[in-house]
Amino acid sequence: MQIQRTLKTQLQNDLLNSGKVIVLYGPRQAGKTTLSKMIIEETGLKSLMINADQLKYIDILSSRDLKLLQSLVSGYQLLFIDEGQRIPEIGINLKILHDELPELKVLVTGSSSFLLSDRVSEALTGRKKIHTLLPVSMSELAMDFNAFELNDQLNERLIYGMYPEVITTKNKIEKEEYLREITTSYLYKDILELETIRYPMKIRDLLRLLAFQVGAQVSMNELCNSLKLNRETVERYLFLLEQSFIIFRMNAFSRNPRNEVSKSQKFYFYDNGIRNMLIDNLSGMESRNDVGALWEGFIIAERKKKLLYEQKHVNTYFWRTYAGAELDFVEEVNNNMTAFEIKFKKPRLKAPKAWTDHYGNDFHCITRENFLEFVV
Structure with a gap:
């Protein structure tokens, strides 16, 4: 193929x-x-x-x-x-x-x-x-597969990811071997060859920590403490991982610092297969306890690809108040805000009142039923 x-x-x-x-x-x-x-x-x-x-x-x-x-x-x-x-x-x-x-x-x-x-x-x-050029996008697969076929393949995409060889390889054992090879042979190669890394094993440890926190706010202090590295080193490693197209970060949106989280950030992986291999979990969807994180990471990465290839300049964020109201994804274009909640099954019908009171009612819930409209 x-x-x-x-x-x-x-x-x-x-x-x-x-x-x-x-x-x-x-x-x-x-x-x-x-x-x-x-x-x-x-x-x-x-x-x-x-x-x-x-x-x-x-x-x-x-x-x-x-x-x-x-x-x-x-x-x-x-x-x-x-x-x-x-x-x-x-x-x-x-x-x-x-x-x-x-x-x-x-x-x-x-x-x-x-x-x-x-x-x-x-x-x-x-x-x-x-x-x-990023790993294959759903919009690219839509050139060869119809909506029914894309939905039928979805669980496999969520587990094994979107690298070309993963998609064209039919045998699951071979898919796993390929992902294992990427995460051991290729993933850190650029960083370790081209940058003086004092603690190379910490790079993998950092990625594993991030893989377990997809969809959650990441504390720099916790990363530093877990890795026993100073903040400057951790920030440098994160920058290198971003520049190597392994992860990307999303900042919090806030115009009301008194009530809204403003300095936090989340990290996502460009590819679910890489993320899953890093945590040694290629189990099927029916036996996982991280379905929400898998779905959120997949949708946001696919949206990022779509916006990139369509050359649309959109600011993207997540939103959360100190009182606990939150939205998974926010897009800002010309000062106009659109809010999204990303749910694998049960849809959310409306945005939090704390959002609509300040930023309007343009809200959508992305589920398995309608996700193709968002990423294709």
């Missing part, structure tokens, strides 16, 4: 027509290389495809030498560099190629956005277009 990706048309159009270096970010194993090769094949252009693990290319692509760079790409119309963050001086060399060989199309992928971004941002100011 070839999974269709929402980014494909825009990425291909930018590559062919923008006149800029195209940078494709995303977590490892999300399908960046597969998508790139598909696009390149469809262009029909003579293409040089480079894996940055190959040492024979690294010296030239980090040389700052126009003659060497010209010798490498001579006769090609398109240059593809996979895992470009592994090449020293990648930004300045891409700048040279862009400025001196303007007819050459360039596509670069990178898993560790924090490093690649540092190396390309300044050098390629005004010369790049950036796209982010």
Whole structure:
């Protein structure tokens, strides 16, 4: 099964027509290389495809030498560099190629956005277009499956997640082996290779703590105490995990600090399968005690993908008062607020009065019955 990706048309159009270096970010194993090769094949252009693990290319692509760079790409119309963050001086060399060989199309992928971004941002100011590819979205699966089929697959998506190979692998044992490989071999690779981590085992411990707290407010003090690390170190680890597309955070919404929680935050995983493997629980939905957390994390991650691919700039929050009233998800667009409660089964009929009194009645409850309207 070839999974269709929402980014494909825009990425291909930018590559062919923008006149800029195209940078494709995303977590490892999300399908960046597969998508790139598909696009390149469809262009029909003579293409040089480079894996940055190959040492024979690294010296030239980090040389700052126009003659060497010209010798490498001579006769090609398109240059593809996979895992470009592994090449020293990648930004300045891409700048040279862009400025001196303007007819050459360039596509670069990178898993560790924090490093690649540092190396390309300044050098390629005004010369790049950036796209982010996350694990497969429900909106992408909807290109091949109807609503009945998507609902039929839902429990599996909630347990095993949305990585391409997980979706295309039918055998559950093989799915588990693949997720285990990701969480042991790939998940921390960028961080441990590219950042000096004094306590590498603490990264996994931190992720496990967050995995058990999906949907709950996270206390930085509790994380620091549990990990026996100072706040600065924990904050740095969280930043690296976010930049590696493993987790994302959501802040509390408040315009009334006296009554509303304003400084708290929640953390979610981009993929349920990764979260479930971290806590060693791939049990079926019928035997789990964390269904609410699984559902909330899944819906919010899928909504995040949808907004990203539709290029909609929306501020997202959760909301809670000190008296205990709360909402799982709030979207703010042009100062207009829309509130959501996320329930797997029993719907919530209306927002808390403390919300409607101050922010209006635009409220929706996302359940298994209507979730496709929200994420597709």
